[in-house]
Amino acid sequence: MMTGLGATMMRAGRRLLSSLPALFGVLVFTFLLMRVLPGDPAVFFASGPNAGKEEIEQIRKQMGLDQSVPEQLVFYLSDIGQGNLGRSMMTGQPVLKDLRERLPASLELTFTALLMALIAAVPLGVVAALRPGSLVDHGVRLFCALGVCVPTFVSGLLLIYVFYYLLGLAPDPTGRIDVFTSLPPSRTGFLSIDFLLAGDFEGWWAAFKQLILPAVSMALFVIAPLARITRASMLVSLGSDFVRTARSVGLSWRKVVVTYALRNAILPVITIAGIVFSTMLGANVLVEKVFSWPGVASYALDALLSSDYAPVQGFVLLMASLFVLVNLVVDICYGIADPRVSIG
Amino acid sequence: MLATVALLLIVNAPAQAQTRAETLRYVTGASVNTLDPNIPGSTRESFALSMSTYDRLVAFGRKQLNGKWVFDLDKITGELAESYDVSPDGLKLTFHLRKDAKFQDGSPVTAEDVKWSLDRCVTAPILGKAQLLTGSLTSADQFKVIDPLTIEVTLPKPDKLALPNLATVYPMIINSKLAKQHATADDPWATAWLKENTAGSGAYVIETFKPGEQAIIKRNEAWNRGSPDKPAFFKRVIIQSVPEPATRANLVERGDADLVVDLQASDVQSLEAKGKLKVISTPQYNSITFVSMNNQIPPFDNPNVRRAIAFALPYDDMFKAALFGRGAPLFGASWPDGKPLNGIYPFQQPVKLDLDKAREYLKAAGLPEGFSTTFSFNVGQASTAEPMAALVKESLGKIGIKVDIQKLPDAQMSTQINEKKLPFFTEGIVAWLPSTDYFYRNFYTGNQRWNYSSINNPDLAAIAQEARFEPDKAKYEEDGRKLNAMHADLMPQIMLWQPNQDAVMAPSVEGYTYEFHRQVDYRDVSRK
Numbered sequence: 001m002m003t004g005l006g007a008t009m010m011r012a013g014r015r016l017l018s019s020l021p022a023l024f025g026v027l028v029f030t031f032l033l034m035r036v037l038p039g040d041p042a043v044f045f046a047s048g049p050n051a052g053k054e055e056i057e058q059i060r061k062q063m064g065l066d067q068s069v070p071e072q073l074v075f076y077l078s079d080i081g082q083g084n085l086g087r088s089m090m091t092g093q094p095v096l097k098d099l100r101e102r103l104p105a106s107l108e109l110t111f112t113a114l115l116m117a118l119i120a121a122v123p124l125g126v127v128a129a130l131r132p133g134s135l136v137d138h139g140v141r142l143f144c145a146l147g148v149c150v151p152t153f154v155s156g157l158l159l160i161y162v163f164y165y166l167l168g169l170a171p172d173p174t175g176r177i178d179v180f181t182s183l184p185p186s187r188t189g190f191l192s193i194d195f196l197l198a199g200d201f202e203g204w205w206a207a208f209k210q211l212i213l214p215a216v217s218m219a220l221f222v223i224a225p226l227a228r229i230t231r232a233s234m235l236v237s238l239g240s241d242f243v244r245t246a247r248s249v250g251l252s253w254r255k256v257v258v259t260y261a262l263r264n265a266i267l268p269v270i271t272i273a274g275i276v277f278s279t280m281l282g283a284n285v286l287v288e289k290v291f292s293w294p295g296v297a298s299y300a301l302d303a304l305l306s307s308d309y310a311p312v313q314g315f316v317l318l319m320a321s322l323f324v325l326v327n328l329v330v331d332i333c334y335g336i337a338d339p340r341v342s343i344g
Numbered sequence: 345m346l347a348t349v350a351l352l353l354i355v356n357a358p359a360q361a362q363t364r365a366e367t368l369r370y371v372t373g374a375s376v377n378t379l380d381p382n383i384p385g386s387t388r389e390s391f392a393l394s395m396s397t398y399d400r401l402v403a404f405g406r407k408q409l410n411g412k413w414v415f416d417l418d419k420i421t422g423e424l425a426e427s428y429d430v431s432p433d434g435l436k437l438t439f440h441l442r443k444d445a446k447f448q449d450g451s452p453v454t455a456e457d458v459k460w461s462l463d464r465c466v467t468a469p470i471l472g473k474a475q476l477l478t479g480s481l482t483s484a485d486q487f488k489v490i491d492p493l494t495i496e497v498t499l500p501k502p503d504k505l506a507l508p509n510l511a512t513v514y515p516m517i518i519n520s521k522l523a524k525q526h527a528t529a530d531d532p533w534a535t536a537w538l539k540e541n542t543a544g545s546g547a548y549v550i551e552t553f554k555p556g557e558q559a560i561i562k563r564n565e566a567w568n569r570g571s572p573d574k575p576a577f578f579k580r581v582i583i584q585s586v587p588e589p590a591t592r593a594n595l596v597e598r599g600d601a602d603l604v605v606d607l608q609a610s611d612v613q614s615l616e617a618k619g620k621l622k623v624i625s626t627p628q629y630n631s632i633t634f635v636s637m638n639n640q641i642p643p644f645d646n647p648n649v650r651r652a653i654a655f656a657l658p659y660d661d662m663f664k665a666a667l668f669g670r671g672a673p674l675f676g677a678s679w680p681d682g683k684p685l686n687g688i689y690p691f692q693q694p695v696k697l698d699l700d701k702a703r704e705y706l707k708a709a710g711l712p713e714g715f716s717t718t719f720s721f722n723v724g725q726a727s728t729a730e731p732m733a734a735l736v737k738e739s740l741g742k743i744g745i746k747v748d749i750q751k752l753p754d755a756q757m758s759t760q761i762n763e764k765k766l767p768f769f770t771e772g773i774v775a776w777l778p779s780t781d782y783f784y785r786n787f788y789t790g791n792q793r794w795n796y797s798s799i800n801n802p803d804l805a806a807i808a809q810e811a812r813f814e815p816d817k818a819k820y821e822e823d824g825r826k827l828n829a830m831h832a833d834l835m836p837q838i839m840l841w842q843p844n845q846d847a848v849m850a851p852s853v854e855g856y857t858y859e860f861h862r863q864v865d866y867r868d869v870s871r872k
Contacts, residue, residue, distance in 0.1 A: 037756075038756045038759065038760075039753055039755035039756035039758075039759050040755065040758075040759040040762070041755055043755070043758045043759045043762045043793070044754060044755035044758045044759070045384060045385035046384055046385070053792065054473075054474070055384055055471065055474060056762070058384060058469050059384045059385065062384070089385045090377060090385075090556070091375075091377050091555035091556045092377045092378045092383065092385070092386075092539055092540075092555055093555050098555075098556070101554075157588075157590060160590075160591065160594065161594075164594065164598070165594050165597075165598065168598070172594075172595055172598070172600045172601075173591055173594075174371070174584060174586050174591070174595065175557065175558075175584075179369065179558065179560075179582050179584060180364075289587045289588055290588045290591065291588075291591075292584075292585065292586045292587055292588065292591065294554075294556065294557045298587065299556065302556075304753075305723065305724070305753055305754055305755070306754060306755050307753075307755035307756075
């Protein structure tokens with residue numbers, strides 16, 4: 001067992017190393033793309049009521065834009081090598097600090113939403129697959145279609161309207177924590193974990209309440225692909241020989257469906273969940289905006305609109321690295337779900 | 345240890361409920377990005393915050409305009425200065441500092457600090473430089489310490505805008521001893537340190553500052569520059585970024601936020617109709633929204649084309665569609681003898697929708713069949729500019745001008761304006777010190793970004809320059825009339841309106857004043 005684990009780790013490490021060229025490519029590509037885009041950040045940021053040519057030149061110098069593009073690239077790469085992602089003009093902070101503060105917010109939201117979506121989608125998919133063509137199946141299909149049709153910001157605004165504005169059940173949708181609650185000492189950056197570590201259950205509840213609505217509006221959107229893939233994969237699995245055999249030898253219904261059919265059907269679900277997770281992390285910008293969630297996606301969008309190069313580049317690099325990591329985790333999960341699969 | 349914490353929690357809980365009334369929660373779509381408003385790229389929210397954390401030598405008074413409080417450019421009161429004298433020739437301003445003024449670290453405010461701060465403003469590569477230039481304040485030699493409580497400012501010319509300039513955001517008075525400790529050889533004016541720290545004497549002290557999310561400030565109990573012997577009203581002010589305008593409207597309607605100034609016009613209208621909240625709408629009388637034409641790019645280099653456009657815009661429909669009529673219109677005036685009514689800029693122009701007249705002008709320009717062009721606006725203004733652009737396109741189509749609507753990301757739009765590449769677009773301006781000559785000098789002369797219409801008229805520039813130092817009020821007025829007449833005739837760009845600043849607040853909030861920086865001055869407001 002130990003050697004098995006060791007070998008997996010070795011292979012994971014090799015896999016990580018082999019992704020470095022791809023990351024480097026992403027780095028250079030984003031760098032060039034930002035500079036090709038029309039729009040001069042110096043002009044944009046020099047927009048005080050009296051800012052003239054001099055201010056524009058000064059900002060250009062401050063951002064290093066007075067040098068040629070190849071020179072800028074070399075400086076940028078050497079900065080990255082030293083772990084410096086540059087400084088954001090928008091927030092005035094180092095990009096690394098901004099991302100470090102905002103990534104946990106996005107991750108916490110995305111994990112919660114994905115968990116909610118999985119908890120809802122897998123049983124739905126299984127139920128639909130057990131009775132294909134039945135009323136239940138159609139019901140699930142309708143629910144999924146609705147979830148996909150309604151964009152996240154619409155469902156977000158609707159949820160706010162009903163639960164905050166009309167009913168007053170939800171706390172005000174302004175970020176991760178009520179402004180009047182004091183924060184726990186930051187250990188992980190995940191508020192729900194930090195509050196637990198600090199033993200502050202009231203605070204935990206406050207943070208969790210803030211999390212529910214944005215997570216639900218994100219989950220609604222991704223339930224559909226997860227439920228559909230669960231259903232399809234379950235149908236194949238339920239129709240296969242081993243399930244027929246299991247049924248014929250009189251195994252319990254639970255054992256047939258959960259142990260044999262579902263375990264075999266879960267691989268594609270994991271794959272999709274991995275992809276969904278990566279997309280959610282980048283694409284939850286609308287939810288972050290609606291709920292004033294201080295996450296990385298809304299940060300990157302604001303930066304992009306104002307041509308603030310450093311944060312956009314930092315964000316893309318972060319997303320690319322996360323994508324590599326998520327793929328790795330998915331592959332490792334494969335191994336757990338199905339020992340015949342090994343990563344290499 | 346645990347028991348103490350538990351006890352603290354119990355003691356704290358009711359206290360927090362009480363302080364809600366003494367806390368102002370202000371929500372905004374923008375955010376504070378620096379504690380020193382002088383840093384290039386600083387946001388308007390940063391300007392507003394610095395008004396509360398720093399003092400200036402002087403401040404603007406306030407006056408009532410149509411029953412609403414607005415800043416008063418003509419009434420300059422002392423802030424850190426107890427009093428000031430202007431020499432008869434207008435070349436020397438002497439400021440006498442308050443004896444009781446202290447910085448937030450407890451050290452007294454001295455003339456040395458004032459000199460260092462003003463020197464910094466005109467010397468360091470920061471935003472204050474360009475602003476103070478408009479008041480003939482350009483060099484450190486102009487500021488002289490007379491004694492620890494007196495400072496003298498010398499001017500090369502009697503500039504009317506020198507004193508008001510000292511009340512603007514940038515020339516804030518910094519604790520020079522503290523700042524100098526953090527200065528480096530590369531950064532002698534401590535710009536890097538002051539971006540993240542405050543060293544002022546202002547009404548509020550920074551409690552927490554999370555760029556892009558929120559800033560919380562608490563009252564400086566020793567501050568008494570607003571009303572004698574009294575600090576500011578609110579014990580704490582929470583300045584929180586809420587990007588979604590609908591959410592901001594919900595927050596203030598539910599009573600969770602106390603004050604917001606950047607709601608969408610449609611939300612303001614519905615909140616006003618419900619009547620539960622206080623809505624104070626002030627036309628932003630120091631800002632203007634334009635339809636601009638580049639006077640150097642054909643066919644807009646022909647004045648008749650510009651006049652044709654001016655008579656082909658559906659002003660009333662645009663005003664309703666873009667702003668729900670919330671603002672002060674700058675169109676539809678009638679000039680009985682064809683002359684300007686007064687010398688004040690901005691003025692209501694004698695233009696209205698008149699397609700026959702527009703066609704005549706097009707014919708006179710030699711373009712009876714019309715032409716094709718693009719009309720640009722930036723994404724950030726889409727909520728008002730998009731409906732407006734559609735109406736412009738429709739109406740100009742009727743006189744044969746084919747318009748393509750171009751929606752540009754903000755940075756791209758400002759770049760193209762700066763490079764003078766856009767033929768036809770909508771943009772806005774704002775002037776902190778709105779006087780007629782200031783507007784004409786900054787927005788109608790020179791090959792620079794703010795001259796949206798790229799007009800290059802030596803006569804206009806000369807009159808505006810002359811008016812700047814004109815001490816005689818009647819002559820100044822005469823210059824203003826001449827400039828306005830030229831504007832109406834040449835039609836370099838079309839003034840549309842001055843949008844309202846709609847401040848929506850809880851009924852208990854009082855004292856809101858429209859300030860020159862178009863944000864809330866937290867020192868103005870109190871709770872009943």
